[in-house]
Amino acid sequence: MGNSLQIATHKLGPRDITDCLDLWVDRMADGYQDPFLLRNCAAYTPGYCGRIAEHTGTFTGFAAGHIGTLASELSIPYNWVADQVNLDSTATIAYADIACVKPVFEHRGIGTELLRELTTQLYKHDGVDVIVAEVWEHTAPTAARILEAHDYEQQYYSDTYWEYATQVGHEPCPACGSTPCDCAGSLYTHDRRH
Numbered sequence: 001m002g003n004s005l006q007i008a009t010h011k012l013g014p015r016d017i018t019d020c021l022d023l024w025v026d027r028m029a030d031g032y033q034d035p036f037l038l039r040n041c042a043a044y045t046p047g048y049c050g051r052i053a054e055h056t057g058t059f060t061g062f063a064a065g066h067i068g069t070l071a072s073e074l075s076i077p078y079n080w081v082a083d084q085v086n087l088d089s090t091a092t093i094a095y096a097d098i099a100c101v102k103p104v105f106e107h108r109g110i111g112t113e114l115l116r117e118l119t120t121q122l123y124k125h126d127g128v129d130v131i132v133a134e135v136w137e138h139t140a141p142t143a144a145r146i147l148e149a150h151d152y153e154q155q156y157y158s159d160t161y162w163e164y165a166t167q168v169g170h171e172p173c174p175a176c177g178s179t180p181c182d183c184a185g186s187l188y189t190h191d192r193r194h
């Protein structure tokens, strides 16, 4: 861990979309981005939330999430995790889609700050008591550390977590090189009722 850096944060707006997409491609390879999510965040569509981090005016990273229902947001079938999550398939939840930090600004507390703000903002939506995050093995050491620092709990792990969601219409995974993706993954939840 390096020293933490002076950062300023603000809502993701229309002028941030290109920076976010470029960083997302850089971190995950082309074809794994969600421009629809970023556009809705930037338009302040109800149910969407995006945060930007800057250091002395320079874009350093972003996080984004949205409101949905549990079964429709999961990349795996709801029944695989029904017992672990202890929520109805139709429960309203917040989904923490993505947090990315520029490589040169990594390990300076920016991802931690972005997740803290995203968590706070997502809970401002009525009826949301649980935030769901799915972690790709490729980013797991950093992502898991940051999630666990904010009391997100690992509920489920599979060594082929993404296989189900990437059968059709996906480019080969940038980490494992396969379609469907052969990578491991985990489901994390944050439950503010605990």
Ligand SMILES: [Zn+2]
Binding pocket: 173, 174, 175, 176, 177, 178, 181, 182, 183
């Ligand atoms: Zn993969």
